[in-house]
Amino acid sequence: xxxxxxxxxxxxxxxxxxxxxxxxxxxxxxxxxxxxxxxxxxxxxxxxxxxxxxxxxxxxxxxxxxxxxxxxxxxxxxxxxxxxxxxxxxxxxxxxxxxxxxxxxxxxxxxxxxxxxxxxxxxxxxxxxxxxxxxxxxxxxxxxxxxxxxxxxxxxxxxxxxxxxxxxxxxxxxxxxxxxxxxxxxxxxxxxxxxxxxxxxxxxxxxxxxxxxxxxxxxxxxxxxxxxxxxxxxxxxxxxxxxxxxxxxxxxxxxxxxxxxxxxxxxxxxxxxxxxxxxxxxxxxxxxxxxxxxxxxxxxxxxxxxxxxxxxxxxxxxxxxxxxxxxxxxxxxxxxxxxxxxxxxxxxxxxxxxxxxxxxxx
Numbered sequence: 001x002x003x004x005x006x007x008x009x010x011x012x013x014x015x016x017x018x019x020x021x022x023x024x025x026x027x028x029x030x031x032x033x034x035x036x037x038x039x040x041x042x043x044x045x046x047x048x049x050x051x052x053x054x055x056x057x058x059x060x061x062x063x064x065x066x067x068x069x070x071x072x073x074x075x076x077x078x079x080x081x082x083x084x085x086x087x088x089x090x091x092x093x094x095x096x097x098x099x100x101x102x103x104x105x106x107x108x109x110x111x112x113x114x115x116x117x118x119x120x121x122x123x124x125x126x127x128x129x130x131x132x133x134x135x136x137x138x139x140x141x142x143x144x145x146x147x148x149x150x151x152x153x154x155x156x157x158x159x160x161x162x163x164x165x166x167x168x169x170x171x172x173x174x175x176x177x178x179x180x181x182x183x184x185x186x187x188x189x190x191x192x193x194x195x196x197x198x199x200x201x202x203x204x205x206x207x208x209x210x211x212x213x214x215x216x217x218x219x220x221x222x223x224x225x226x227x228x229x230x231x232x233x234x235x236x237x238x239x240x241x242x243x244x245x246x247x248x249x250x251x252x253x254x255x256x257x258x259x260x261x262x263x264x265x266x267x268x269x270x271x272x273x274x275x276x277x278x279x280x281x282x283x284x285x286x287x288x289x290x291x292x293x294x295x296x297x298x299x300x301x302x303x304x305x306x307x308x309x310x311x312x313x314x315x316x317x318x319x320x321x322x323x324x325x326x327x328x329x330x331x332x333x334x335x336x337x338x339x340x341x342x343x344x345x346x347x348x349x350x351x352x353x354x355x356x357x358x359x360x361x362x
Contacts, residue, residue: 001356003349004052004107006100008032008093010176013042016345017049026050037095046103054356055109056348057097058148060089060197062113063139066120068351070359071097071109079111085143085196088233110352117147118181118188125190125279142199144181144191146173152347153289153340154183160327161285161336168280170273173342174299175290176204176245178269182276190279192272198232201268204245207236208268238265247292247299266299270306277310285336286312294339297322304337311335 002025007014013032017025028045031038057071061082069075076094083090101109118126126142127135134140153171169183178201182190192200202208210232218228239245241261242253250258277283287293288300297319304314311334318328322339329337 001053001353002051003352004046004049004055004100004104005058005345005348006055006096007058007344007348008037008089008096010088010092013037013045013092013096014345015045015049017052018345018349022346022349032092032096037092037099039095039099042096042099043103046100052104052107054352055100055104055107056112056345056352057093057100057109058114058344058348059093059111060114060145061086061143062111062115062119063143064119064141065113066116068110068112068116068355070355071101071111075111086145108356110348110355112148112348112351114145114147115143117151118142118144118191121188121190128195140195142191142194144179144188145193145197146177146179146181147188148344148347149173149289149342150179150181150183150188150191151186152343153287154181154186156325156340156343157285157287157336157338160325160338160340161329166284166336168277168282168284169287170276170280170283170285171287171289172269172273172293173290174269174288174293174296175342177206178203178290178292180269180272180276182279184280190276192276201272202241202265203237204247205234205237205239207232207240247296251296251298262302266302266306269299269303273303273307274310283310283312283335285338286310287338287340289340289342291342294322294324294341300328300337300339312337 001020003018005016011032013030015028019025026049028048030041030045063082080094128140130140150171154169158166167184171181171183173179177197179193181188198206200208238261241264242250242257244250292299300319304312313330313333314328314337315330322328324341327338
C-alpha cells in the first residue's frame with residue numbers, strides 16, 4: 001500500500017509518498033504561513049506526488065483519542081473544537097485535510113494524532129492537581145505532543161541497540177518545539193508537554209515551564225491575555241534569552257547572552273531527562289531526534305555531561321560523526337545513547353495501513 005503522508009507544521013506542509021517498504025517515492029513541501037495555507041501551492045504539490053492508496057494526516061491534537069481514525073465530517077467537527085488548544089497547527093491541519101480530500105476524494109484519509117501516544121499515560125503523570133470541577137468541566141489534563149515522533153524514535157532505537165536490551169527509553173524530540181517522553185513497552189508513561197505545547201523544556205520561541213503565579217502577575221500588571229500568550233509562545237525561549245531562535249546561530253556565537261541561553265537550555269533539558277528517567281525507574285537508552293537533536297552534537301555532548309550519573313556517556317567521535325540513525329554511546333556506558341532521524345511519516349504510514357487493514361472486508 002502506497003501512503004501519502006501530510007505533515008502540516010507551523011510554517012509548511014511536508015508531503016511524502018511511501019511505498020509498501022516505507023521507501024520515499026516522492027516528496028514535496030508547500031508553504032503554510034502563520035495564519036493560512038497556500039492552497040494553490042499545496043494542490044500543485046499533491047498533483048506531483050503520484051498515485052496513493054491512502055492518505056495519512058498528522059493532526060496535533062486528538063483530545064483523548066488513543067488510536068488513528070478515518071477522517072469524516074463528524075471527526076473534522078470534533079477536531080475543529082480542539083483548535084484553541086493547538087492554535088498554530090490544528091486549523092491548518094484541517095485546512096490541509098479539506099484541500100487534499102478535494103483532490104483525492106476516492107482515497108481513504110486517516111487522522112494520526114500527536115496526542116494519542118500519550119493518551120494512556122497513568123493518572124500520576126496525566127493529572128493536574130486542580131479543582132475537580134475544573135478538570136471535569138474543561139477536560140483538563142496533560143495531553144502531551146510529538147507523539148508520532150516519540151513512537152517512531154522509541155521503536156527505532158530498540159532496533160539500533162537491541163543487543164543491549166532496552167526497555168526503559170527516554171526520547172528527546174528537540175526542534176523548534178521540544179518535548180521528551182518516558183517510554184516502556186512501547187507506551188508513553190510520562191512526557192514534558194502538557195495541556196498545551198507550552199509546557200516543558202525551553203524551546204526556540206516558547207518559554208517552557210514558568211510559574212503560573214508569574215503569568216497571573218503579568219495579567220495584573222495590565223498585559224492582556226493575548227499579549228501574554230504571544231509573548232510566551234513566540235518571543236520567549238532561546239529567542240527571549242539571546243535574540244535568536246536558531247540553534248545553529250546560537251552555537252556559532254561567543255557572547256554572554258548566547259552562553260546564558262545555552263546554559264539555561266541544557267540545564268532544563270538535563271533536568272527533564274532525569275525526570276523521565278525517574279518515571280521509568282532508570283534508563284536503558286537515550287534517544288535524540290528532531291532538527292536540533294539530530295544536527296547539534298554540541299547539545300548532545302553538553303547534556304550528556306550533565307547526566308553522567310544516569311550512566312549516559314557518549315563516544316566523542318561517534319557523536320560528532322553521527323548522521324542519520326546511529327548509536328553514539330561510549331563502549332563502556334551503562335546506558336545506550338543514539339541519534340534517530342525523525343520519521344513521523346513512517347509512523348503515520350504504519351498507523352494508516354494498520355487501521356485500513358482492520359476495516360478491509362474479509
